[in-house]
Amino acid sequence: MSTSQEPARRVPDSLSRVSIATETGGDSGEFDVTAPEETNGKDPKAKLGPTGRPLREIPEPPELDRHGPARVVAMCNQKGGVGKTTSTINLGAALAEYGRRVLLVDFDPQGALSVGLGIQPHELDQTVYNVIMERSVDVEGVVRKTSVDNVDLLPSNIDLSAAEVQLVAEVGREHTLLRVLRPVMDRYDYVLVDCQPSLGLLTVNALTAADGVIIPLECEFFSLRGVALLIDTIEKVRERLNPKLDITGILATMFDPRTLHSKEVMARVVEAFGDTVFDTVINRTVRFPETTVAGEPITRWAPRSAGAAAYRALAREVIAR
Numbered sequence: 488m489s490t491s492q493e494p495a496r497r498v499p500d501s502l503s504r505v506s507i508a509t510e511t512g513g514d515s516g517e518f519d520v521t522a523p524e525e526t527n528g529k530d531p532k533a534k535l536g537p538t539g540r541p542l543r544e545i546p547e548p549p550e551l552d553r554h555g556p557a558r559v560v561a562m563c564n565q566k567g568g569v570g571k572t573t574s575t576i577n578l579g580a581a582l583a584e585y586g587r588r589v590l591l592v593d594f595d596p597q598g599a600l601s602v603g604l605g606i607q608p609h610e611l612d613q614t615v616y617n618v619i620m621e622r623s624v625d626v627e628g629v630v631r632k633t634s635v636d637n638v639d640l641l642p643s644n645i646d647l648s649a650a651e652v653q654l655v656a657e658v659g660r661e662h663t664l665l666r667v668l669r670p671v672m673d674r675y676d677y678v679l680v681d682c683q684p685s686l687g688l689l690t691v692n693a694l695t696a697a698d699g700v701i702i703p704l705e706c707e708f709f710s711l712r713g714v715a716l717l718i719d720t721i722e723k724v725r726e727r728l729n730p731k732l733d734i735t736g737i738l739a740t741m742f743d744p745r746t747l748h749s750k751e752v753m754a755r756v757v758e759a760f761g762d763t764v765f766d767t768v769i770n771r772t773v774r775f776p777e778t779t780v781a782g783e784p785i786t787r788w789a790p791r792s793a794g795a796a797a798y799r800a801l802a803r804e805v806i807a808r
């Protein structure tokens with residue numbers, strides 16, 4: 488468990504002042520669209536971000552002098568390959584750089600979150616599966632430290648695929664994750680739950696445990712398909728199981744600033760969801776697949792990269808929301 492009292496690692500000033508990070512492969516890294524009519528008549532010199540809105544300076548988060556209780560955020564989209572796992576690891580690592588204590592919950596039987604943090608899931612004796620299915624297994628005994636200070640992991644492996652079926656017969660089945668996380672909630676500032684690509688009972692458990700949902704959306708034509716169903720599920724969980732549940736934000740991922748297509752999809756996403764869309768946009772870059780191989784977050788693998796800066800900007804937005 489992470490109980491260390493060492494001072495939080497500070498983010499270098501040069502990095503913390505990046506407004507909205509973008510990666511344009513050799514470009515200046517910022518969007519330089521300054522047509523006055525596109526700034527809604529405000530400051531005509533204001534730069535527009537990739538969302539088409541003026542870039543806002545997101546403040547440096549306040550330092551914490553005490554920790555917990557955690558805010559639980561479910562990283563959710565029933566479409567696979569949209570950046571849920573990548574965003575869970577890198578947002579978690581970026582929150583930790585800002586002095587937050589973070590627990591990452593791998594809630595996908597594929598175990599990609601665990602792999603991305605350098606753990607071989609098939610070698611694990613106990614995982615989140617044992618914690619939710621066996622009353623004798625305490626969450627404290629299964630949570631492990633990662634190579635990143637103040638980031639702990641509740642790992643998963645293929646065993647979890649049986650839980651979906653087994654949980655159906657349980658009393659209070661939708662509240663299982665919430666119940667097992669309770670003993671450690673005071674130790675963390677954020678618990679990020681990396682959901683599997685489905686809207687089944689495991690995802691409903693994550694939504695029932697959550698204060699907020701972050702929906703990663705790939706900047707691709709079909710990415711909006713299915714989002715209505717996801718939002719419908721979130722609303723049902725809010726009505727029936729968890730009144731405090733809120734959408735923290737929609738995160739556009741795999742954005743390619745060079746293509747009109749990406750910009751068109753972005754415009755539609757902003758049109759559909761307005762201010763729910765984070766200012767921070769994650770660009771498509773090969774650096775993210777590299778980090779998976781390295782088993783490290785990008786904030787460690789390539790700390791000065793635009794991708795790392797983008798996840799730091801996202802962390803500041805998440806703290807500010």
Ligand SMILES: Nc1ncnc2c1ncn2[C@@H]1O[C@H](COP(=O)(O)OP(=O)(O)O)[C@@H](O)[C@H]1O
Pocket residue numbers: 566567568569570571572573574599684740741742769770771772773774775776777779
């Ligand atoms: N911004 C990005 N640019 C390029 N590749 C990315 C980006 N984000 C994620 N990837 C890669 O895309 C694949 C799917 O991402 P992942 O985070 O595992 O999605 P999900 O968890 O939603 O299935 C992975 O191989 C990952 O390395």
Ligand SMILES: [Mg+2]
Pocket residue numbers: 571572573595599600681682
């Ligand atoms: Mg995943």
